Amino acid sequence: MSAVLEQFSPGTLVTARGRDWVVQPESSVGVLRLRPFGGSEEDIxxxxxxxxFEQLKAATFAYPDALQPxxxxxxxxxxxxxxxxxxxGAGPFRSFGNIAVEPRAYQLAPLLMAxxxxxxxxxxxxxVGVGKTIEAGLIARELLDRGEISRMxxxxxxxxxxxxxxxLSERFQLQAVALTASSVSKLEKNLPHGxxxxxxxxxxxxxxxxxxxxxHREHFLSIAPELIxxxxxxxxxxxxxxxxxxxxxxxxxxxxTERHMLLLTATPHSGDETAFYNLLSLLKPEFAELQVLGAKTDSPLRKELALHFIQRRRxxxxxxxxTSVFPRRLTAEITYKLTGRWGTFFDTVQExxxxxxxRTEQQEAGAHLIWYVTLALLRCVASSPAAAEKALTTRLQGSAADLQALADEETVLDGTADDLSGTDIEPAAQLEDIAYLQLLIEEAQKLAGAKDDPKLKTLIQHVELLLNDGLRPVIFCRYIATAHYVAEHLQQHFKKATVDAITxxxxxxxxxxxxxxxxxxxxPILVATDCLSEGINLQHTFTAxxxxxxxxxxxxxxQREGRVDRFGQxxxxxRTTILYGEDNPVDGFVLNVILRKAEAIRKELGVMVPMPANExxxxxxxxxxxxxxRSQTARQPELNLGFADEPMQNMEVEWQDAIAKAKKSNTVFAQVGLHPQEVLPEWEKQQQLLGDESDVARFVGGALHRIGTPLExxxxxxxxxxxxxxPQTLRERLKDEGMEKATKISFQYPPTNGCHYIxxxxxLVALLADHLLEGAFNDAKPLAARCAATITEQVEVVTTLYLxxxxxxxxxxxxxVTRQMMAEETVALALQGRSQPQWLADADANLLLSATPSDNLSxxxxxxxxxxALDYLRHNTAILNQLGKDRAQSLLDDHTRVRKITQQRGRGLRIEDVGQTKVQACLPVDVMGVYVLLPDSL
Known part of the structure; x- marks a missing residue:
């Protein structure tokens, strides 16, 4: 049996059951995995x-038939x-033939580091928005296609x-299942016993x-996959x-220590020193020692961290x-005043x-948390009449636990939450069951609508401007009641728009x-709470x-803006707009003390520094x-809120400490990994080997035109x-892919809204390629002939293209452990002249593929x-064999280059840890097409 595998190693051609096959890497002793020659992965x-019944035989690929030009x-x-x-495909990467995304060159840097x-x-x-998911997916897919992992x-x-x-499914062809508390029970019902x-x-x-x-933890740890x-x-x-x-x-x-780990975060250092070094220790336990080393950037440990840590800003x-990766972000501020009945209502609730x-603080010991409750209520009032009504209507039991819950930063101070789904609920704020509260509730109900709600009125005016400029807005609200309130009134005003509130x-x-x-x-107009500020990408539909x-x-x-302003927009x-009340004390505090301070720091450092975790x-x-x-004066560039000196000084100290930590982190740890000059050549070579967006567009358009169904x-x-x-066969196969009816398509990423990205x-590409190749090998009158002779002005002497x-x-x-893999590539060679033939450079040969005929030939x-042209090949097979060997060496050079270990030597790593690669050409080379170009002057 071992002789069978040795004879038919991966990449070789065999004849079985009346057709030719290519032996696949998954073959083992006594069992062969075969792909039809010209077939797809689905046909294996x-x-x-x-x-x-019949013994397998080695096969050779037949030359084109000169009688069928x-x-x-x-x-x-x-x-x-x-x-x-x-x-x-051949080239430096194994996975690019299996991905459904056109990664940018900068997104390959983490892959090369890996x-x-x-x-x-x-x-x-x-x-945020640079594309960490794509970067991680590329690494995962590459490790899988190299055979280094089988599970993730x-x-x-x-x-x-x-x-x-x-x-994972749409971009990387990996059909993963979701394991959550709600989905596991359904999946377990369909599992085989044991x-x-x-x-x-x-x-x-x-x-x-x-x-x-x-x-679940212990079982997962016992069987955890090779990549996390x-x-x-x-x-x-x-x-x-x-x-x-x-x-x-x-x-x-x-x-x-054998497990691969990818850690993703846009905020590696959020001000918590211990958390940051905990994170680094997950890469390697020794990295926790960097907390003691401080700013010693020349330490060997710091240099080693650079091999494992990549952080890049926009x-x-x-x-x-x-320059087209990210959009230009235009920011603006619009304001309203607490006027009329709404202003009176706000003042009444504030008092x-x-x-x-x-009164509560004076009467009850330990009741200082009451200030959080009142802030929660006033934020609801500032949000919308609907949120105010909801908060005033909901009874708050005055227990310590209830007060503590309201004092939690994720409830009142919008702290970073791991799950945002439950943070948009209006807090309970009814503290006293008195008739006075009922009057406030009734007043809140009367204020609904743009007539008495200046905030809503200002929003409607702004949205009208956005829509007139062709923009598609997302409006973020803090509370569920506000989101529904805003959506309802926007729909009433913009009757031609489609408005939805998602909370x-x-x-x-x-x-x-x-x-x-x-x-x-x-x-479309989307109104959302912060449940959408993470998890669902909005860049394909919305622009404001x-x-x-x-x-x-x-x-x-x-996070909100990053849902729209991100890779793929x-x-x-x-456009991003902040709406605030110019005489609203809560808005003024948040805007001046927090948001503008954070923005100034971001401009200085280039990164967002979270609000200090204050005592x-x-x-x-x-x-x-x-x-x-509550400022009663006219609008000023910055509100003077009259804060007490001591808390403001303490706040400033906290901010300065956060800035110092961020600067230290940037100086000691931040680095951008590989540079463009190291990555771009690999990226360009891979595109040449496998084709880019322009190749896809040209092929699909040309194939459909040949078939008689041109694109509109x-x-x-x-x-x-x-x-x-x-043709019926193609219709049926496209129907299985959900493309039964007329479909809008685009060959550029990101595609226009409502289009299939091809x-x-x-x-569609695979089906058309299969259809053409099947006809080229089997039909008497194929759509894509394997040979031709053409008169053209683009050559001066007889030139032959060999595909x-x-x-x-x-x-x-x-x-x-040795793993077997296979690589394939398509090469166009051009031979100039016949008496003293000269081989042309690859670039010249590729240009001749598009030569234009100038006259007819019988x-x-x-x-x-x-x-x-075929006779020349038959008498010079050594040239093709040498080409196969040269390209095999080139492939080995590619793999060696991207896996080079010069940076790791001296760090305790052995050559055998990194791995050794051998590449052998599968000969003879397959001659797919022969095309003769004759000069027009003959």
Whole structure:
């Protein structure tokens, strides 16, 4: 049996059951995995040679038939079909044939860093919206396609589970299952007896809250996969109830020194020193010692950290020769005044709050938390009449536990929450069951609408301007009642628009469906709470963000805007607007003391620094200051709120301390990883080998034109595909892919809203390539002929184009284990002249693929010229064999280069830890097409 595998090693051709096959890497002794020659990955079969009626034989690929010439445009079409079908492409990366995204060059830097590590341990701390999910997905897919892992798990907060599952499926062809408290029971019902979820599903996305529990944690640790991706990793490193369990879980996972770990976060250092070094220790326990070393940037440990830590800000991306990655963010502020009945109502509630708080604090020991309750109520009043009514109507029991809950920073101060779904509920604020509260409730009900609500009126005016400029706005509110209130009145005013309010009332799945439905509207307006500030990407549909309610935590504002202003945004500009009351003390405090301070720091350092985690005494003093003052003067550039000196001084000290820590972190730890000059050549080479967006567009358009179903141009990079006019076999296969009816498509990422993005691994591309190649090999009159002779003005002497497919066998040995892989590539060679032929450079050969005919040639003359070109190959097979060997060496050089170990030598790593790669050409080379170009002067 071993002779069978040795004879038919991966990449070789065999004949079985009346057709030719390519042996796949998954083959083993006595069992072969075979892909039909010209077929796709979906056509792979498993075959046991010993059970076959006819013995397997080595096969060679037949030359083109000179008696069946076609036209020269078939050369480019056939070349594109062969190139775009490649899934195990040659070149420096194994995975790019299996991804459905066109990554930017800067997103390859983490991948190259990962490939230079024997065991991948990376902290990817790029800015919000840069594309950490894509960067992690590229690494995961590459490790899988290199055979270094077979299973993986993504651990993330609950609200990100669905997004991760979708990203892995749509972008990386990885069908992962979501494991949450609600989904597990359904999945377990369909499991075979004695099989666990982690046995059944190789790719899982797991809620951190689900897996950290004692019931599930131990089992997961016992069978955890070779690769773990942790999103929002900073939430697993800080102290606090529940978070400590997460950290302990990760510590035990990284204890296995063979396990690959990817940690993702946009805020690696949030001001908590201990949490930051906890995070670094998950890469390598020794990195925790950096806390003691401080600013010693030349320490060996600090230099080693640079191999595992990449952090880039938006401005760092500018050097990557791609100015179109991110939109330009235009910011503005709009204001309203507390006038009329609404101003009177606000003053009345404020006086009620302050007097009640003072009285309670004087009468009851330890009742200082009452100030948090009054702040919560006043924030509701400042938000909307609907939120005020809800808060005043909900009874608050005056227990210590209730007060403590309101004092929690995630409830009142908008602290960073791991799960945002429950933080948009209006707090209970009814403290005394008196008739006076009923009057306030009735007054709040009367204020609804733009007539008596100046805040709503200002919003409507601003949204009208945004819509007139062709923008699609997202309006973020603090509370559920406010979101519904705003959505209702916007819908009444903008009758042609489609308005929806999405809040924490809905499950993550329901939110995603509602966003998807809204994105199909011609004029969408989305009103949302902070449940959407993480987890669902909005950049494909929306182009403006309005902060209807100010968030106490500046990080929350960045998260909101980052849903729209991020990688994949098609608009060149994104508008963000802050709406605030110019004489509202709460808005004034948040704006001047927190948001503007945070923005000034961000401009200075280039990163967002979270609001300092103040002591409760400072918070209480600041809250008192915010509640006790109401500016009655006209609008000023900055409100003088008259805060007490001591709390403001303490607050300033806290801010300065946070700035100092951030500067220290930037100086000692921040680095941008690999530079463009190291990555861009690899990126450009991979695009040449596998094809880019322009190749996909040219191939699909040309193939459909040949078939007789050309695309319709709708403008702005949007085309229409009409499947009903395709041959029946193609119609049926496209129907299985959900493309049964007329479909809008785009070849550019991000696609225009409502369009299918057609990338190289999209089913449409694969189906068209299969259809053309099948016909080229089997039909008497193929759409993409394998040979042609053409008269053209683009050559001065007879020039022959040979279209070749090369197969290579890769063997990677690491720690005594050898893995077999296969790589394929399509190459166009050009031979100039016949008496003294000269081989042209690759670039010149590729240009000749698009040569334009200038005159006709008879069929007999075409066959004669093609025969001469084929005869040359038959008498010079050594040239093709040498080409195969040279390309195999080039592939080995690619793999060696991206996996170079010069940076790791001297750090205790052995060559065998990194692995050794061998590449062998599978000969003979396959001659796919022969195209003769004759000069027009003959």
């Amino acid at each position: 079969v498993t075959l046991v040679p010993a059970l076959e 076609g036209t020269h445009d078939a050369a480019r079409l056939l070349n594109d079909a062969l190139k775009l079908k490649l899934r195990n 490939l230079r590590l024997p065991i991948v341990r990376l902290l990817i701390a790029d800015d 798990a993504v651990l993330c907060p609950p609200h990100l589970v669905d997004q991760w599952q979708q990203e 099989v666990t979820l982690f046995d059944q599903y190789p790719y899982v996305v797991v809620s951190l809250d689900y897996i950290k529990s004692e019931r 991706i942790v999103d929002e990793a900073h939430t697993c490193a800080s102290s606090g109830q529940g978070k400590q369990l997460r950290f302990e879980l990760l510590k035990r996972l990284v204890a296995n 401005k760092d991306i500018e050097e990557w020769q791609d 009620y709050c302050v007097e009640l708080a003072k 924490g009332e809905y499950t993550p799945e329901e939110r995603e469906v509602r966003v998807s439905q809204l994105s199909e509207a011609a004029l 963000v309005v902060h209807y309610d100010l968030a106490w935590n500046p990080t929350r504002h960045e 098609k608009s060149p500009t994104v 409760r005494s400072i918070n209480q003093a600041l809250i008192k200051a915010a509640l006790m003052k 141009m709708l403008g702005n990079q949007v085309l229409k595909l009409l499947p009903e006019h395709l 990338h190289r691994s999209h089913p 070749l497919r090369l197969r290579h066998q890769l063997s990677v040995t690491r720690k005594g 069929r007999e003359a075409s066959s004669r010229e093609i025969t001469l």
